[in-house]
Amino acid sequence: MICWPALSTVAALLILLGIQGEARAQTPASPRDLDAFLQVARANSPLLADYAGQVRQTRLDSLRRRAQQRPQLAGTAAVVAAPTVRGYGYDEAVSNGGNYAAVVTATQPLFNRPVLQNDFRILENQGQVLRNTGRLSALDLRRSITDQFLTAYAAQQQWSFSQALLRQLRQQDEVLRQLVNGGIFKQTQYLTYYLSMRSQEVAVQQSQLVYRRELGVLRFLSGVSDTAFALLEAPTPPTHRALAGLSAVAQRQYTLDSLRLQLDRRAIDLGYRPQLSWVADAGLQSSSPMPLRLARSFGVSAGLMLSVPVFDGHQRQIAYDRLKVAEEIRRGYRRFLTTQRGQQYNQLEGLVQASNQLSATLRQQLKVAEALVKAGRQQLATGDISILDYLQLVNSYRAFQFNLTQAETERLRTLYAIDYLGE
Template sequence: MKYIIINLFLLFLTCASCLGQTKTLDDYLQQAVKNSPLLKDLNNQILSAQLDSVRIKAGFRPQVTASSAGMYAPVIRRYGYASAITNGQTLNGLVTVSKAFIGKDYLNAQFAGLGLQRDSLRNSIKLSEQDLRRTIIGQYITAYGSLQQQRFNQEIVDLLSKEENLLKRLTRSNVYRQSDYLTFLVTLKQAQLQLSQTRLQYKTDYATLNYLSGVADTAIFEITKPELQKTINTTERNASIFFKQYQLDSIRLINSRKLIDYSYRPKLSVFADGGYNSDLTAQYYKNFGTSIGFSVSMPLYDGGQRKLLYKKLSLEQETQRNYKAFFNNQYTQQINQLNQQISEYDKLIAEINEQFKYSESLIKVDTQLLQTGDLKIADLILAVNNYLTIKNLLTQNIISRLQLINQLNYWSR
């Protein structure tokens, strides 16, 4: 029996610790970044681009290949391939060493292209992290708003339940009529239904938060208030991750033009081989040897393809400038609009808080008058409904303001 009591006590402590556990916004942000497959994919693409750079270097080193071939062309009853062409039979086995010579500037241009690709991927990681943070913070704020609604409705239910016991005694003492008590009881039941609804809504929003963060946990915990402050962007606009890609695209187009120019320059390659190459006729055992050679190629006329490639790059540059100019206008408008909306919400929340004080004071006065029987039940219900409306309005506006700050902070990096 003693062990059963101890186990029950430990179980009670475990449950109490689970109910008292809270999670913060940073917990979810860290989990979301850690679990994101997109961020892992982009990081792997950066590693792959680094391997491409090493592969290009290896491609311009001496290349060694081994090859072997044999051929036999029989002549049967004077029918067969001409021996002067086929030699009847051949056998060779060679080891060839070859190397292409290119200008250092061309090699640097290729490395620059890969470097720009890596920089673009790094910027994509920052953009993806920023998108992920905005999504997680937005859902966290939504879940916190549902939690606040649940807490507030629980407060209303507790208040009405406490007054219900008092009203029941006063009704039995004929201070209030039975109809007054029933009217109050209907209000209490409605508050209890709203509480159940807000609990369900918080569970739904909390589960969505776990889903977006990649957290496989069905337990429900309370979350702390998101401490969001407006981030003042002091960096230059061109240094922003949202404008960085336009800068990288511009450099990439310049580098692409260089690569086109280099592709029309002369190319030199040399080779050397050694091994066995014979037609297996007289003194075939002496057909071991070696050879060296080179090749030079230079484009003379390509039908005007070079000019067409230049024109394509010019069109791409013009498109890139148009997109950048349009996004710059949108960016400015978005920042100004968000700052203006946040300022308006600050004023509105201050007004609601002022009105909320009066509504809260009225509830306290009404509960005191109820104890002496000097209050109409209809007045108490009206005061509770007004209090509920103002509190819900305050919560909604606070949540909306936090969402706007989240949007503003998104553009500040």
């Protein structure tokens, strides 16, 4: 059978080794995909490192508590003179003229194993709370990095689409110039097309600046020092996980709080138990500074010390009442969080279905718009469609593509939000 202190020490050591191993893991210097950004963000986060350090501190607190249970040695030295001048001074029965001492005292509580075990459980609970808080912080970090990655990737997609559209307009520009020279279209009509193409060039530059800004924000949040221009890889949609119950990271905090309240109540009960300790001292104690007296004043003493609580002004009951209020608060938070998470999960599932329908509709409309643009390009070569009508088809195609990019981004955000609730 493994005792709790040993189990606590081993668990803390394993956590320490795990944290050190994670810190030694290689992280990409210039991440491109979402997983790489998350890995770099976790490695660079000072908050996560702070919680990891606090976990290591709880292990040291456990070792210190174990040391407090061992015999405690304290050295005391005193040279106190109580002179009597013309018959005035302390009574010799009280002072004996002075006190000269150099004593080493040792004390150790007896039968204190229940208190020690409960203290170890409290320290272990603190370590669990810190680890769970670290997981919550890591989840929040993942959520912010993922959201910014999706925003940057959507900006990249929009920039890529703007470039593709500009290439199409430039290719069509060569055809239109020939048609204008052939007298099929007027010069004023071509100028309208030319202005639209120039506007698209501005749109490409603007979308590139937007992508650069969003990429910089993503790197800033992740702690990446790289400033080179790069393209992101497409994110992989997460699996649709079920809602995590009381084992969820967010819910576990209240489970640990309940355990801590139970341990605090037991600590109160243990604090009112009679406490027995052994006491021993050895050294020099004398009432005279004369060398002969000092040489004969070396000795030892030993005994037992019993401490029994008698009356504390009802502090024990007040402590119980305080824990009762804390338990009511904890239950209120947990009920609210359970309801909140269930409502959010159901709402997100509905949003996923609506997003899937919207994306499917936009893809169908985009295919139709793309077919119309191709048909319009062919008719434009023969003069069967005006330039303004062709530009209207291009603008509609551009709008559908923009809406599809936004819809896909929001769909991924919703899927990742459901994935977080499955933690």
